[in-house]
Amino acid sequence: MSRPRGGLSPRKLTRRVTRGRRLRPADLASRLQHAAPLDRAAGPLAGAAQRALSHRGAADALHGVWLGQPLHPALTGLPVGCWLSAALLDLLPGSQRAARALTALGVATAVPTAAAGLADWSALHREQQRVGLAHAAAGAGAGSMFTASLAARLTGRDRAGRLLTLGGLAALTAGTYLGRYLAFPLGAGASHAEPVTHLSPLGWHELCRSRELPEGRPVRRQLGYLSLFVLRQGAEVMVLADHCTHLGGPLHQGTLADRDGAPCIICPWHGSTFRLTDGSVVHGPATARQPGFEARVSDQGVVEIRPRL
Ligand code: FES
Known part of the structure; x- marks a missing residue:
């Protein structure tokens, strides 16, 4: 990314802004976000993960395409809930067996x-991958400590098991914070498509003349603030929001395909x-439906569209 002459890199800017005042968790997360050396580990790891997930069905299942939202945040509640409950049970006398079972369930669902x-x-x-790497490291640290806690509890060393649970909770807290930073400020998992019904009043809108659209080739058109993917195939016009729900990629630059007889x-x-x-x-990796429009061509050859609800 270009930067104004004499300007500061994002990392130096963060340092300058935070100098002289107490660091907040968001400042630390922002430093991770701009820590380019993490790319040396993130790049090869991401490549290896993509190769391991070359089976499309398995990758879609893990992304949560079937669920209509990312699967990972939905599953996170299972180990976190089990481990938190185990830690609370550790405070109650006579609850060792239940705490052990919950620790084991947490490890299994992790x-x-x-x-x-x-x-x-x-x-x-x-x-996002830089912050995600730290999030994963904290999660792996937490998982290791809860696994060690389980091993200690199973061999009758309950006191050591309880201490390891406390260590695991500390790592879990850091990992959870980074996961939320990833989800909210950095928008991982949220839909990046234009909020169609918010920006475009309901009802029909004139878009352009049908003959201005090339046959069989996607183009981008504007409707007010909205960028639209538009494809004409014969007399039919198909219109979607142009920014991909996953991370905002430009769909009009994508590739047309046929999947089970449906144009995609x-x-x-x-x-x-x-x-x-x-x-x-x-x-996937997208899990949210791409917002779209109904389209019709008037007798005068004008393409009219309205948000599809
Ligand atoms: S932006 Fe990631 S798949 Fe479209």
């Missing part, structure tokens, strides 16, 4: 949770595949 997180992380952009568009950035007829997700 495995699919981590796998889903790895799948999502491998298709993030660079700054493949995003040029990470390969999410959407049906043109209704914007539904055929393949």
Whole structure:
């Protein structure tokens, strides 16, 4: 990214802004976000994860295409809930057996949770991957401590098990904070498509003349603030929001494809595949439907569209 002459890199800017005042957790997360040396580990790891997830069905299942939202945050509640409950039970006398069972359940459910997180992380952009790497390291640290806690509890060393649980909770807290930083300020997992019904009043809008649209080639058109993907095939016009729900890739630069007889568009950035007829997700990493429009051509040859609800 270019920077004004004499300007500061994002990392130096963060340091200058935070100098002289107490560091907040968000400042530390921001430093991770701009820590380019993390790319040396993140790049090869993401490549390896993508190769391991070359089976499209498995990757889609882990992303949460079937769920309509990312699977990883949905699963996270299982290990976190189990481990937190185990820590609370440790405060009550006579609850060792239940605490042991919950610790074991947390360890078991952490495995699919981590796998889903790895799948999502491998298709993030660079700054998100840096924070995601630290999030994963904290999660792995927490998982190791809870596994060690389970081993201690199973061999009758309950006091050591309780101490390891406290260590695991500390790592879990750091990992959870970074996960939320990834989800909210950095928008991983949120839809990046234009808020169609918010920016475009309901009802029909004139878009352009049908003959201005090339046959069979996607183009981008503006409707007020909205960027739209527009494709004309014969007399039919198909219109979607142009920014991919996954991370905002330009769908009009994507590749047209046929999936089970349905015309689709493949995003040029990470390969999410959407049906043109209704914007539904055929393949991830996107999990949210691409917002779209109904389209018709008037007798005067004008393409009219209205948001599809
Ligand atoms: S931006 Fe990632 S698949 Fe479209």
